[in-house]
Amino acid sequence: MEGENAVVGQVDHARNGFDPHEILTDWDVGEVSIDAQGRRVREWVVTAVDKEVEVAPGVMFPAWTFNGRIPGPTLRCTEGDRLRIVFNNGSAHPHTMHFHGIHSWRMDGVPYAGLVQPGGTFTYEFEAKPFGCHLYHCHAMPLKRHIHKGMYGSFIVDPDPSRHPDAVAVAESRLLGSARNAEWQEIMICMNAFDLNFDDENEIYAANTIPFAYQQKPIRIERGRKLRIYLFNITEFDPINSFHIHGNFFDYYDTGTTLTPTLRTVDTIMQCQGQRGIIEMDWSEHEPGQYMFHAHQSEFAELGWMSHFEVV
Incomplete structure (x- = not known):
């Protein structure tokens, strides 16, 4: 320790492959397309990776990660989007992606619905709802170990202003890319x-x-x-x-x-x-x-x- 409370030295963010200051704002909006029904579709490819992460200067932690980082990528979308997440398991352990949101049981990312064995792939697909600040995490057993070792990330659903006529300005302020959002x-x-x-x-x-x-x-x-x-x-x-x-x-x-x-x-x-x-x-x-x-x-x-x- 030095000073009142701090660590001695610096973490090598380049070796980790992620920087906590970049994580603050690196929204991942996926690949956007329009399907045959005219719906906006967002698609991501997420891979489970076993990786040594420096969690304090000189302190290495045997992590399980989404896309090699902790937390995983911050997935951001708009209410009503069709979401497609292609999950590849490059880990030595079975994993899932469980999203906090509203979706079918088949897309729940739990041991009986969406568990992916090492080397396997599963595609989660559902509508983005409700709007809000959500998260995703691995729901394989033992649950506490999969979460603790780093398998989690933020999942943000921006409100669609057209669905909130009584609060259009507030909804627009949360909608990434809008003029009102740029003020924040x-x-x-x-x-x-x-x-x-x-x-x-x-x-x-x-x-x-x-x-x-x-x-x-x-x-x-x-x-x-x-x-x-x-x-x-x-x-x-x-x-x-x-x-x-x-x-x-x-x-x-x-x-x-x-x-x-x-x-x-x-x-x-x-x-x-x-x-x-x-x-x-x-x-x-x-x-x-x-x-x-x-x-x-x-x-x-x-x-x-x-x-x-x-x-x-």
């Missing part, structure tokens, strides 16, 4: 942790996998643009995780499935594993500077889930 700064934060010695107790906690990544290099926020955070918790071996902001308050949309806040003017929210939501906050009246955010479980913060925004 948007980031994705995955709250996760790692059990390094496999005793079912975590030694490292993080936002987007790498402890203290956003303390060592704060996230730049433009004061004149509102901030939207897609937040989800996939921490194994602890019943809850939390998000706390310093010097500000925010509105919170639990699961992101409403266009009006479920909580207003709060500075801390808790999520159990698999829970997620959207945070919106305004920095326009703040002076520039560094504003801390972290888990409000002190142990988690001291072991890596400690971050800063650099408001400019």
Whole structure:
């Protein structure tokens, strides 16, 4: 440790094949086409990969991953899209992709519907609904081990403004690529942790996998643009995780499935594993500077889930 609480040294993000600062905003919108019925189709190819990941400076973790990264790719689409996910299992273990959303049991990504053996392929196909901030993860047994070792990612369904005539402006603000959406700064934060010695107790906690990544290099926020955070918790071996902001308050949309806040003017929210939501906050009246955010479980913060925004 150096200073008040930090790790010594730097993680080699190039060797890992992913960077926590890039993960904040690297939305994967898939390959888009129009089918014979005139529906917009989005298709992704996702591959399970067994991989050594440096989860802290000099600390290697035998991970199971989607596309070689933790969390997996942030899949983003629009309400009503037809989604097609071609899942290839390049791992030595059976895996699935279970999506939180509304779909047929045949597409559920569980041991009796969508389990893929090593070397196999399965295609999940369903409509994107409901809109909101969701996730996907492996649902093979033992479930806790598949999740803990890194098989999860964020799944964001933007609202279709045409389906929400009473809240068109709000829906447009969430629709990636729209003029109103461009007025916002948007980031994705995955709250996760790692059990390094496999005793079912975590030694490292993080936002987007790498402890203290956003303390060592704060996230730049433009004061004149509102901030939207897609937040989800996939921490194994602890019943809850939390998000706390310093010097500000925010509105919170639990699961992101409403266009009006479920909580207003709060500075801390808790999520159990698999829970997620959207945070919106305004920095326009703040002076520039560094504003801390972290888990409000002190142990988690001291072991890596400690971050800063650099408001400019």
